[in-house]
Amino acid sequence: MKLNKKNFFLWACDYDDNTGEGKLARLYVNYYFKFDTTEIFTPFKIFINNPLLQYRYISPFLGIVFCWIAYFKKKKTVYINYLPFWNFLIFLLLPPKTIIGPITGGAKYKNNKIRKFLFPFFYKISEIIIYFRYKNVIFATDLLKDYLSNIFLRKAYFNFILRVLKNKKTNLIKKEIDFLIYYRNHPNKKKFFPFNFIKKLIAMNYNVYVFGDKLFINRVKNLGKISNKKVNKLLAKTHYSISSGENDLSIFTLECINNKVKILTDSKFIIKHNQLKNNFIYINYSSINFSHKFKF
Numbered sequence: 001m002k003l004n005k006k007n008f009f010l011w012a013c014d015y016d017d018n019t020g021e022g023k024l025a026r027l028y029v030n031y032y033f034k035f036d037t038t039e040i041f042t043p044f045k046i047f048i049n050n051p052l053l054q055y056r057y058i059s060p061f062l063g064i065v066f067c068w069i070a071y072f073k074k075k076k077t078v079y080i081n082y083l084p085f086w087n088f089l090i091f092l093l094l095p096p097k098t099i100i101g102p103i104t105g106g107a108k109y110k111n112n113k114i115r116k117f118l119f120p121f122f123y124k125i126s127e128i129i130i131y132f133r134y135k136n137v138i139f140a141t142d143l144l145k146d147y148l149s150n151i152f153l154r155k156a157y158f159n160f161i162l163r164v165l166k167n168k169k170t171n172l173i174k175k176e177i178d179f180l181i182y183y184r185n186h187p188n189k190k191k192f193f194p195f196n197f198i199k200k201l202i203a204m205n206y207n208v209y210v211f212g213d214k215l216f217i218n219r220v221k222n223l224g225k226i227s228n229k230k231v232n233k234l235l236a237k238t239h240y241s242i243s244s245g246e247n248d249l250s251i252f253t254l255e256c257i258n259n260k261v262k263i264l265t266d267s268k269f270i271i272k273h274n275q276l277k278n279n280f281i282y283i284n285y286s287s288i289n290f291s292h293k294f295k296f
Contacts, residue, residue, distance in 0.1 A: 008039070011063040012080040012101075015042050017228040021104075023251045024140060025080045027163060028101045033078075040080075041066060053137040064093050071095035085144055086122040091129045098266045101136060102160045106133030106143025109155070123147045131155070164254040177238040180261070182252045185213040194242065194285040209234065235259035243280070 010029065013198045016022035029040065043059040060082050067077040079094055080101035105119075111250045123144065125174070130137055131152055139145075142158040179201060183193065195217070201208055211223040211231065223234075232255060235241075241256045243265040256263050267282040 007074075008033070008078060009067065009073075009075040010040050010078040010080060011067055012040050012042050013059040013063055013082050015080075018225050018231070019249050021081050023164075024102055024161065025196075026117055027251075028080060028138075028160070056275070060090055062092075067098060068095050068124060071098075076270060085120045085126050088122055088126040088129055091126055091133065096133070100136075100137075102138045102140040104140045105143070106141065106147070113296075120147060127152050142249065143247065143249075144158050159249065160248050161251060161254065164251055164258070166258050173236045175235060175237050175239050177209055179208045179240050179242065180234055181210050181215075181236040181242050182250075183210050183212045183215045192266075197267070197285040198242075209238075209257065218265065231255065232259060235261050240264060240281075248276075248280075 003041065010033070012022075012025045012029075015025050015049060021180040022259065024116050025040075033039075043062060045219065067079055070077050076097075076099070077095050078099040078101070079090070081104075083101055083103045083224050085103050085105040091100070099161055123263050124147075127148060135155070137152075137156045138160050139156060139158045140161045145153070145158060148156065179198075181198070198208060198215070198217055198220070202217065207221065208219075208220045209223060211226050211234075214222045214224070226234075231252075235255060238256075238259070238261050241252075241264070243250070243253050243263050247253075257276065264283050265280050267284050
């Protein structure tokens with residue numbers, strides 16, 4: 001695809017290489033546009049001294065404003081993220097013929113009755129708007145597939161995130177890390193996160209490394225927020241990781257698979273993708289007798 005960069009305006013609310021949204025945005029841009037990162041406009045670039053305007057609930061609407069400014073300058077607008085399917089206002093307010101990046105959402109919302117009631121309604125509004133306003137629709141995963149009508153499914157492409165997977169040769173690096181875990185202090189994700197299970201791992205003298213937000217469990221080695229390059233270097237030395245179950249196709253999960261890291265996941269959640277099943281170990285996180293599963 002040969003594109004004239006000067007005719008395009010690309011907006012990303014998050015383009016960091018150490019966040020899921022940022023990595024998904026980079027994957028999308030590299031696949032479809034192959035632009036240098038200097039071509040991506042972000043809240044950080046425009047409002048570097050105002051953190052409030054970079055906040056994730058404000059920055060999408062700032063992106064919409066800047067897309068309209070670019071549209072009136074006769075540029076082709078591309079809105080990359082955030083694009084949760086429930087936020088129908090984004091799809092409604094973007095300029096005509098805007099190209100939209102991968103749509104996200106559909107993770108399980110445990111014990112959240114408001115979301116269970118409202119989100120399917122919002123999904124339907126988004127579906128109607130997108131069907132009439134956008135030509136091709138890309139979804140990061142297929143978690144939303146059950147909410148969509150058959151007529152909409154004909155114009156939708158799912159599981160874009162699988163493009164993270166690479167055919168890598170067997171890793172010969174000595175594996176020194178028992179568990180490397182990504183933790184986000186997010187209300188929805190915390191409901192699925194197996195805190196007690198990790199305490200059991202520590203009690204059994206496994207070494208547990210955590211990156212992302214700080215996990216306040218004694219003897220866990222918190223690495224903080226690290227670059228994606230360092231994450232993959234660490235994964236190459238890692239035996240196991242953990243999927244909390246709300247999304248079996250996170251970028252981190254796929255990077256684990258790339259690095260031959262086995263992934264523990266809650267036995268309540270069945271992995272739907274047959275080609276990936278051998279990379280997962282199903283486990284009851286509340287069980288005590290699980291040590292036989294870990295072979296080093």
